[in-house]
Amino acid sequence: MNENNVFLQIDKLTKNFPGVKALSDVDFTVNKGEVHALVGENGAGKSTLIKMLGGVYRPDSGDIYLDGKKVTIANTRQAKSNKIAVIYQEFYLIPDLSVAENIFVGREPRILGKTFINWRKMNSDAKKILDRLGIDIDCKRFVLDLSVAERQMVEIAKALSVDARLFIMDEPTESLTEKEVVKLFEIIDELKRQGVSIIYISHRLEEAFKLSDRITVLRDGKKIGTKITRETNEEEIVSMMVGKIVKEYFAEKTIRADGKEVVLEVKDYNIADDVSDINFKLYKGEILGFAGVLGSGIHPLLRSIYGISPRTSGDIYFENKKVDIKNSRDAIDLGIGYVTEDRKNEGLLYDMSILHNLTIIIIKTLTFFKGLFIRSKNEIKVFNNISKVLDIKYASIHQRIVYLSGGNQQKVVIGRTLVSDCKILILLEPTRGIDVGAKAEIHRIMIDLAKKGISIILSSSELPELVNLTDRTIVFYKGKITAEFNRENMDEEKLVAAQIGQNINN
Amino acid sequence: MERDHHYAIREYTMVKFLKLYEKIGIFILIILGSVFLAIASPNFFRADTIFSIITQGTYGGIVAFGMVLAITSGGFDLSVDAVVALTSVILAMTIPDLGIPLAIILSILFSCVVGFINGVLITKFGVNPLITTLSMATIVRGVAFLITRGRQIPISQSEFMFIGTGKLWGIPVPIIIMVVLFIIFYLLLYQTSLGRYISAVGSNESASAISGLNVTFIKIMVYVLVAFTASIVGVIRTSQALIGIPSMAPGFTLTVLTITILGGTSLSGGRGNLIGAVFAGIFISMIYYGLNLIGVQYFYQMLAVGLVLIFALFIDGLRGRYLEVARIRGIKV
Numbered sequence: 001m002n003e004n005n006v007f008l009q010i011d012k013l014t015k016n017f018p019g020v021k022a023l024s025d026v027d028f029t030v031n032k033g034e035v036h037a038l039v040g041e042n043g044a045g046k047s048t049l050i051k052m053l054g055g056v057y058r059p060d061s062g063d064i065y066l067d068g069k070k071v072t073i074a075n076t077r078q079a080k081s082n083k084i085a086v087i088y089q090e091f092y093l094i095p096d097l098s099v100a101e102n103i104f105v106g107r108e109p110r111i112l113g114k115t116f117i118n119w120r121k122m123n124s125d126a127k128k129i130l131d132r133l134g135i136d137i138d139c140k141r142f143v144l145d146l147s148v149a150e151r152q153m154v155e156i157a158k159a160l161s162v163d164a165r166l167f168i169m170d171e172p173t174e175s176l177t178e179k180e181v182v183k184l185f186e187i188i189d190e191l192k193r194q195g196v197s198i199i200y201i202s203h204r205l206e207e208a209f210k211l212s213d214r215i216t217v218l219r220d221g222k223k224i225g226t227k228i229t230r231e232t233n234e235e236e237i238v239s240m241m242v243g244k245i246v247k248e249y250f251a252e253k254t255i256r257a258d259g260k261e262v263v264l265e266v267k268d269y270n271i272a273d274d275v276s277d278i279n280f281k282l283y284k285g286e287i288l289g290f291a292g293v294l295g296s297g298i299h300p301l302l303r304s305i306y307g308i309s310p311r312t313s314g315d316i317y318f319e320n321k322k323v324d325i326k327n328s329r330d331a332i333d334l335g336i337g338y339v340t341e342d343r344k345n346e347g348l349l350y351d352m353s354i355l356h357n358l359t360i361i362i363i364k365t366l367t368f369f370k371g372l373f374i375r376s377k378n379e380i381k382v383f384n385n386i387s388k389v390l391d392i393k394y395a396s397i398h399q400r401i402v403y404l405s406g407g408n409q410q411k412v413v414i415g416r417t418l419v420s421d422c423k424i425l426i427l428l429e430p431t432r433g434i435d436v437g438a439k440a441e442i443h444r445i446m447i448d449l450a451k452k453g454i455s456i457i458l459s460s461s462e463l464p465e466l467v468n469l470t471d472r473t474i475v476f477y478k479g480k481i482t483a484e485f486n487r488e489n490m491d492e493e494k495l496v497a498a499q500i501g502q503n504i505n506n
Numbered sequence: 507m508e509r510d511h512h513y514a515i516r517e518y519t520m521v522k523f524l525k526l527y528e529k530i531g532i533f534i535l536i537i538l539g540s541v542f543l544a545i546a547s548p549n550f551f552r553a554d555t556i557f558s559i560i561t562q563g564t565y566g567g568i569v570a571f572g573m574v575l576a577i578t579s580g581g582f583d584l585s586v587d588a589v590v591a592l593t594s595v596i597l598a599m600t601i602p603d604l605g606i607p608l609a610i611i612l613s614i615l616f617s618c619v620v621g622f623i624n625g626v627l628i629t630k631f632g633v634n635p636l637i638t639t640l641s642m643a644t645i646v647r648g649v650a651f652l653i654t655r656g657r658q659i660p661i662s663q664s665e666f667m668f669i670g671t672g673k674l675w676g677i678p679v680p681i682i683i684m685v686v687l688f689i690i691f692y693l694l695l696y697q698t699s700l701g702r703y704i705s706a707v708g709s710n711e712s713a714s715a716i717s718g719l720n721v722t723f724i725k726i727m728v729y730v731l732v733a734f735t736a737s738i739v740g741v742i743r744t745s746q747a748l749i750g751i752p753s754m755a756p757g758f759t760l761t762v763l764t765i766t767i768l769g770g771t772s773l774s775g776g777r778g779n780l781i782g783a784v785f786a787g788i789f790i791s792m793i794y795y796g797l798n799l800i801g802v803q804y805f806y807q808m809l810a811v812g813l814v815l816i817f818a819l820f821i822d823g824l825r826g827r828y829l830e831v832a833r834i835r836g837i838k839v
Contacts, residue, residue: 328715
């Protein structure tokens with residue numbers, strides 16, 4: 001390959017976080033006018049890599065060359081001045097300003113000795129940029145009124161207006177409709193023609209194959225390999241992504257559920273726009289996995305079952321009796337526990353102690369004098385029981401929960417549901433954002449609970465977790481159940497394929 | 507490196523100082539104030555002076571109990587001064603027909619209805635608590651003027667004065683009322699499930715809803731309780747004046763907020779400090795007393811309250827910032 005044609009070259013880039021090697025010795029190149037797809041499972045190091053290119057993180061070691069010159073990217077401003085534009089999943093547009101204002105924010109064309117904004121020039125310049133990309137959006141519209149896809153296009157136009165030479169797109173199709181995806185692909189083709197380099201990150205392999213010239217696979221912070229797209233196939237890439245699985249922290253495989261006693265049954269469940277025709281059963285003592293990429297509808301479905309968001313139609317049977325769960329209190333009273341994937345915004349009671357965080361659901365039952373006053377002796381007894389089961393590590397029970405590590409915070413949040421004697425536990429990404437040791441403990445806890453007869457729904461984007469822990473795993477794609485595997489016929493490759501909508505026979 | 511180290515030490519010292527201030531800050535202020543007043547006035551260390559200062563402090567202190575709950579739940583109530591006035595005029599208008607006990611109950615009930623409406627508007631209609639209660643302040647004040655046609659209404663039953671000016675076992679009744687309410691609110695906030703729920707809602711509303719709490723009910727209860735405390739103060743003040751005044755307690759809301767925040771209740775919600783509120787109320791009353799002693803006019807008192815509020819907010823802001831730093835750096839607090 002022609003050396004002059006290389007735009008970005010990365011040599012032995014390494015980044016460590018406390019206790020984790022997020023990226024080690026990664027080499028990587030992107031040519032001018034090339035679309036280079038970057039794939040890998042969660043935690044493979046994709047986002048660490050792009051954050052270093054975008055100036056969010058600084059590498060511990062390694063070099064970055066742009067157009068043959070060595071550069072340092074210490075902050076986002078330097079990324080911009082080096083002509084690198086990162087289009088993140090969340091957009092950084094100002095909703096109350098117009099499209100043109102957003103494109104030129106901070107460097108608006110001026111008139112009358114820089115006193116006033118030259119609106120006419122700004123609008124016409126914005127229109128030129130949009131036209132160059134073939135985007136049809138009135139540049140006087142407010143960003144507030146734009147669809148997600150339109151916002152993304154404005155973000156791209158904004159990057160182009162500062163003459164970005166390298167675009168990094170992080171899961172750009174995640175929230176787009178199929179039609180919008182087609183439009184995005186046209187824009188990417190147009191950028192390519194103009195000699196711009198693109199790093200394209202996606203869960204969806206089909207997109208990587210459709211768009212890219214080369215594909216690089218990362219796993220566990222290391223580069224596994226780079227393939228020229230038309231010389232490889234999905235099967236090869238998937239096996240590179242999955243590789244050998246670290247199994248040591250998973251417990252032994254044992255069939256726990258007897259597959260007879262149904263605890264929960266969901267029938268013909270629909271939530272407008274999110275899920276349709278969902279039917280499944282949950283057996284006593286079973287760990288049932290839910291797999292699916294973003295947009296699969298798993299989260300809306302589980303929230304709805306727990307009563308914190310509405311449903312359009314469908315029935316829930318709890319221990320063979322039809323139930324109407326109107327809010328979370330109904331669900332809790334039935335014996336359903338729910339552990340959110342968003343511990344920060346929906347889990348922790350920041351200002352409160354570990355003790356109070358753990359007992360909040362059942363505090364009413366720990367009272368005397370007609371349910372009025374809290375009997376703190378009972379409260380502490382409940383805490384000690386749960387803390388023993390979950391092995392929570394703390395300095396004092398009156399310590400505020402924010403001072404605990406992520407793993408221990410998660411144990412408290414799980415413990416909160418367990419104190420209410422739950423029969424069903426819904427866990428969403430229970431090991432997200434916690435270190436490997438704590439992960440193994442959470443896995444042990446789940447198996448222990450299942451052995452005690454508690455049924456668990458485990459929604460996870462970490463496939464090894466599903467393969468090694470669950471008795472069965474149901475795969476969701478675009479709001480529908482598309483596949484179901486049991487312990488014997490489940491492996492990561494099949495799950496990856498089913499998650500991205502490929503039809504497979506199991 | 508050197509500079510980083512320097513910063514670390516400064517942060518550490520600051521965190522330690524703020525933790526100490528959280529515990530004893532208000533007492534230090536009171537001691538300093540007492541020393542100052544003792545020097546300035548030979549009459550300061552007499553029982554009736556001290557009782558009078560504490561009695562003055564009960565007004566703000568009692569309503570601050572309610573405000574502590576509101577702020578702990580993540581809300582706010584700016585309508586308390588108007589509720590004091592509403593209680594006052596309803597009392598004065600109904601005492602002749604209903605007699606003292608029934609009139610008190612009725613006026614308190616009406617005030618609680620105002621709190622209920624605040625709560626419903628904030629929870630069911632999702633209106634911002636600041637704006638809701640500020641509008642309610644204007645409306646309630648307007649109603650107080652409307653039903654009295656803007657006049658003050660004298661009360662002829664002089665035995666009613668006992669509540670505001672009488673003494674039991676040698677202690678002024680308002681102080682006894684405050685102590686009783688303090689015990690009730692203390693138990694409520696720290697020893698009952700409702701109190702726990704109020705802290706939870708103020709800490710994280712979504713997490714509370716997921717944990718099965720009835721967030722709407724909890725918040726409405728909070729606003730009813732704030733209005734309840736305001737109406738108690740309305741009764742005490744009306745009893746002292748022996749007259750129903752529709753313009754009673756102008757600017758009182760700001761005094762209550764000052765006392766609440768000076769008393770150590772964090773503006774960000776979740777953590778309330780009732781003991782601090784009692785002493786902050788007394789401290790504000792000491793400032794008033796001191797200013798009277800010097801013989802300055804009323805508007806200097808307003809100025810002083812404003813300054814104290816800004817000081818209290820400043821400390822609260824520092825606290826939020828440095829405790830966050832402490833958390834990130836792993837400094838033990």
